[in-house]
Amino acid sequence: MADPITIPQLNRIAxxxxxxxxxxxxxxxxxxxxxxxxxTDFMVAMYFRxxxxxxxxxxxxxxxxxFFLSNGHVSPLWYSVLARNKYFDLEELKTFRKINTRLxxxxxxxxxLPGVRVxxxxxxxGLSVAVGAALTKKLNGDNHMVxxxxxxxxxxxxxxWEAAMFAAHNKVDNLIATIDYNGQQIDGPVDSxxxxxxxxxxxxxxxxxxxxxxxxxxxxxxxxxxxxRSLAGRGKxxxxxMKTEMGKGVDFMEGxxxxxxxxxxxxxxxxxxxxxEETLGDY
Amino acid sequence: xxxxxxxxxxxxxxxxxxxxxxxxxxxNNIVALCADLTGSLKMNDFKKEFPDRFFQAGISExxxxxxASGLTVGGKIPFTGTFANFSTGxxxxxxxxxxxxSNKNVKICASHAGLTLGEDGATHQMLEDIGMMKMLPxxxxxxxxxxxQTKAATxxxxxxxxxxxxxxxxxxxxxxxxxxxxFEIGKAQILIQGVDVSVFATGHLVWxxxxxxxxLAEKGISAEIINIHTIxxxxxxxxxxxxxxxxxxxxxxxxxxxxGMGESISGVLTQHRPVPMEFVGVNDLFGESxxxxxxxxxxxxxxxxxxxxxxxxxxxx
Ligand SMILES: Cc1ncc(C[n+]2csc(CCOP(=O)(O)OP(=O)(O)O)c2C)c(N)n1
Ligand SMILES: [Mg+2]
Numbered sequence: 062m063a064d065p066i067t068i069p070q071l072n073r074i075a076x077x078x079x080x081x082x083x084x085x086x087x088x089x090x091x092x093x094x095x096x097x098x099x100x101t102d103f104m105v106a107m108y109f110r111x112x113x114x115x116x117x118x119x120x121x122x123x124x125x126x127x128f129f130l131s132n133g134h135v136s137p138l139w140y141s142v143l144a145r146n147k148y149f150d151l152e153e154l155k156t157f158r159k160i161n162t163r164l165x166x167x168x169x170x171x172x173x174l175p176g177v178r179v180x181x182x183x184x185x186x187g188l189s190v191a192v193g194a195a196l197t198k199k200l201n202g203d204n205h206m207v208x209x210x211x212x213x214x215x216x217x218x219x220x221x222w223e224a225a226m227f228a229a230h231n232k233v234d235n236l237i238a239t240i241d242y243n244g245q246q247i248d249g250p251v252d253s254x255x256x257x258x259x260x261x262x263x264x265x266x267x268x269x270x271x272x273x274x275x276x277x278x279x280x281x282x283x284x285x286x287x288x289x290r291s292l293a294g295r296g297k298x299x300x301x302x303m304k305t306e307m308g309k310g311v312d313f314m315e316g317x318x319x320x321x322x323x324x325x326x327x328x329x330x331x332x333x334x335x336x337x338e339e340t341l342g343d344y
Numbered sequence: 345x346x347x348x349x350x351x352x353x354x355x356x357x358x359x360x361x362x363x364x365x366x367x368x369x370x371x372n373n374i375v376a377l378c379a380d381l382t383g384s385l386k387m388n389d390f391k392k393e394f395p396d397r398f399f400q401a402g403i404s405e406x407x408x409x410x411x412a413s414g415l416t417v418g419g420k421i422p423f424t425g426t427f428a429n430f431s432t433g434x435x436x437x438x439x440x441x442x443x444x445x446s447n448k449n450v451k452i453c454a455s456h457a458g459l460t461l462g463e464d465g466a467t468h469q470m471l472e473d474i475g476m477m478k479m480l481p482x483x484x485x486x487x488x489x490x491x492x493q494t495k496a497a498t499x500x501x502x503x504x505x506x507x508x509x510x511x512x513x514x515x516x517x518x519x520x521x522x523x524x525x526x527f528e529i530g531k532a533q534i535l536i537q538g539v540d541v542s543v544f545a546t547g548h549l550v551w552x553x554x555x556x557x558x559x560l561a562e563k564g565i566s567a568e569i570i571n572i573h574t575i576x577x578x579x580x581x582x583x584x585x586x587x588x589x590x591x592x593x594x595x596x597x598x599x600x601x602x603x604g605m606g607e608s609i610s611g612v613l614t615q616h617r618p619v620p621m622e623f624v625g626v627n628d629l630f631g632e633s634x635x636x637x638x639x640x641x642x643x644x645x646x647x648x649x650x651x652x653x654x655x656x657x658x659x660x661x
Contacts, residue, residue: 091463133467158463160634160642166465171630182467183429184403214380217402247380248400254380255402 066109068279073340074145075105075279079310080337081141081154081344087330089158092166095320096212097138099243099276099305103210104142106282111290113205116147118175126205127194129179131187132212132241133167134322140164143176144344151344185218187211188238192228192298195236206293209238214246217255222267228298229268237289239301241276245318260302270297276305311336348535348554350520354491356512356548357455361386363498364423364453368394371421371502377412378425379405384514385425385455405430406438412450413442421502422450428457428470428511436476443507444480451501452477453510457487458598459626459643460548460636461514469631475603477509478576484529485576487511487597487605489550491519493573496527504529511547513598515636518551532579534586538568541654542586545596546572546605549624552640553596555647560654567654575605583612592657593621596650598640601625620660622653 078101086092108114112126119125130139137157144151149163156162163172167182179190191209198205215221228236240260244251251257264271270292274285282303289299307321308314311333314325325333368374368390375397378387382400391398401408405426412422424431431454432439443450457470478485486501486508488494494512501508535550536557545553550571557567568586572578587593593613595606606623613619626643640646 089463158465158633160632160638162633164633165467166463166633167467169466171466172632180467182465183434214403217380217404219404219406246403247384248378248382254400255404 068283071105071109071279074109075101076338077341078105078138078141078145080334080339082137083311083325083330083333083337084343085137085141085154085157086324088155090324091158092137092324093134093322094137094314094324095245095307095318095322096132096241096243097135098311098314099307099309100135100210100241101138101309102279103239103276103282103303103305104138106279106286107208108142108146110283111286112208116175118148120178122178123201123203124205127178127207129187129191129194129207129209130168130181131209132184132215133181136164136166136168139168139176145341148175154344184212184215185220188221188224191236191238192224192233195233196231198235204235206290207236209236211238211240212246213240213242213244213251213257214254216240216257216260225264225267225269232296233298234294234296236298237293237301238298239303241305242302243305243307245307245321247318247321249318264300268297270299272299272301274301274303276303277309348520350518352519353516354519355514355516356488356491356494357384357514358386359488359491359494360453360455360498360510360512361389363495365389365393367499367502368397373419373421374423374502375399375415375420376423376425377401377408379403379408379430381426384427385453387425406435409435409438410442413446413448416448416450423453424450425453425455427468428454428473429468432470432473432476432509440480444482447482447506449505449507451508451510453498455512456514457511458513458548459631459639459645460598462636462639463633465633466630471600471626471631472603473509473511474575474597474599474605478608482507483576484508484574485511486529486574487547488573489547489571490517490521492521492523492525493527496525497573500527500529513548517548520551520554530574530577530579532582533571533573534568534582535571536567536569538566538590540566540590541592541594541658542568542570542590543594543596543650543654544570544572544583544605544609546575548598549596549645552645552647553650556650556654559647559651565654565658572605575608578608578612580612580616583609584616587613587619588617591661592619594624594650594653594657595621596624596645598645599625601627620657622657624650624653
């Protein structure tokens with residue numbers, strides 16, 4: 062087997078993916094840079110190191126790990142990482158959110174974009190979908206994992222907790238959920254909107270295995286996702302509370318909800334790009 | 345009639361925000377709820393001026409509908425604000441049981457309706473809400489055509505007892521109705537009189553219909569343009585009076601044809617006095633990302649398409 066990709070290599074990819082995100086959102090003057098930049102290191106680690114997957118996209122995903130994106134607004138991140146994994150042509154990133162594109166504002170299956178299995182965008186639904194897919198893996202005797210990424214504001218949706226209760230009750234232990242714990246949502250910090258309180262204790266009370274990680278540290282992501290994988294198969298679903306910084310990598314976007322869903326202007330783009338090394342070649 | 349023109353373009357959601365603030369000042373019982381979209385719904389001014397009467401529900405729309413229902417018990421008049429999808433589809437049963445069936449005085453205010461929300465794409469482009477809401481007993485359904493009318497409608501529904509669904513949108517569109525023109529729930533507005541075809545439009549497509557009238561006039565066709573800002577109850581009298589004169593009808597709406605305003609009009613016509621009719625709306629499709637006017641063109645909702653439908657229906661007389 063080939064050596065796994067190294068941490069420095071992953072960090073170089075993440076820098077390029079961040080460039081892709083700000084360029085895509087700038088080009089169409091629409092989209093969500095904040096959450097996308099914050100989750101970049103995680104998504105890169107997943108698709109370049111953790112997931113057992115094939116860019117020869119098979120919608121059923123038989124014999125592969127599955128990834129679902131519940132916080133669909135971080136679509137530019139997902140699209141960049143899929144393209145950089147050769148799921149589709151890099152040039153297609155130019156079409157993000159423009160008419161007739163496969164790269165819809167929120168991930169969709171209708172246009173047949175490789176990598177997307179269920180549409181998302183309306184929040185709160187992805188955990189249920191992931192639990193369902195994990196059940197099918199079990200029914201099919203397929204011992205691969207199901208991963209899902211959600212937002213922290215998204216945890217305010219009741220459906221999340223319906224799914225959490227179901228997954229624990231049914232011992233869905235081939236499921237690893239990650240929460241982008243950036244403490245921000247549209248209207249402000251999560252704690253000022255509807256606080257999640259002790260999220261760890263809540264998931265524990267729902268009978269989940271809980272791990273905590275640093276989502277903007279490649280080492281920490283790899284070691285905790287490896288840990289999460291080792292906790293699977295023991296009768297409990299696993300959740301990874303992953304601390305990130307919204308807007309990570311572009312100083313003026315960092316740590317504020319203001320950049321949840323607005324595009325940079327020309328000058329801001331220029332400033333952002335000077336902070337992000339072009340490592341793999343822009344699309 | 346004088347030609348309809350406009351001096352500026354504004355978003356209908358800002359009309360909602362302005363109306364909410366104004367009615368909040370004159371009626372202490374008005375309370376507002378929002379599900380993490382205060383800026384998008386233009387509810388910030390109300391929130392700032394009346395912090396005790398504003399409730400941030402977070403991303404929990406089903407919860408918000410239940411809260412609104414409960415707030416009416418004891419006399420509050422709750423206005424809920426979120427996108428049209430999360431105002432209806434996501435919370436249909438909460439509305440059905442706790443608001444419509446229980447006949448509660450809740451005003452469900454829905455922004456970003458239709459294709460014209462643009463780049464966010466199909467997940468957010470609600471095209472089924474008029475159908476769902478008009479089917480509910482006790483529910484009034486209103487879809488104003490521009491900024492001024494949305495502001496007036498927001499204020500009018502506060503004084504109208506019972507559940508109301510108020511639908512509006514995201515992009516800036518021409519403002520062509522008069523400022524401070526009172527809003528009469530249930531009364532269709534004849535914007536341009538004509539004799540050859542009746543065009544019934546709602547929401548953003550009213551402006552498209554006005555532009556269609558100009559296209560038709562150049563060809564010597566006289567179209568009557570009627571703004572159906574209240575979809576339920578529908579103005580049977582105005583519809584029948586117009587079609588008695590013109591003998592044919594076109595509907596235009598930013599919604600699925602199935603279950604839309606056009607279906608309500610065709611119901612009126614077939615029951616009372618059938619005439620040929622054409623439907624301009626989304627034809628059993630989901631939307632997609634794009635710019636508002638690009639999307640109207642691609643999905644057949646532009647002024648040109650309304651004019652073409654008018655010409656076609658006239659041939660069928
Ligand atoms: C059901 C639903 N309600 C509201 C929205 C609008 N919305 C999009 S993203 C967002 C905030 C999400 O917060 P979080 O999950 O923390 O993501 P982050 O802002 O951190 O990226 C909201 C309210 C939505 N997409 N779906
Ligand atoms: Mg967040």
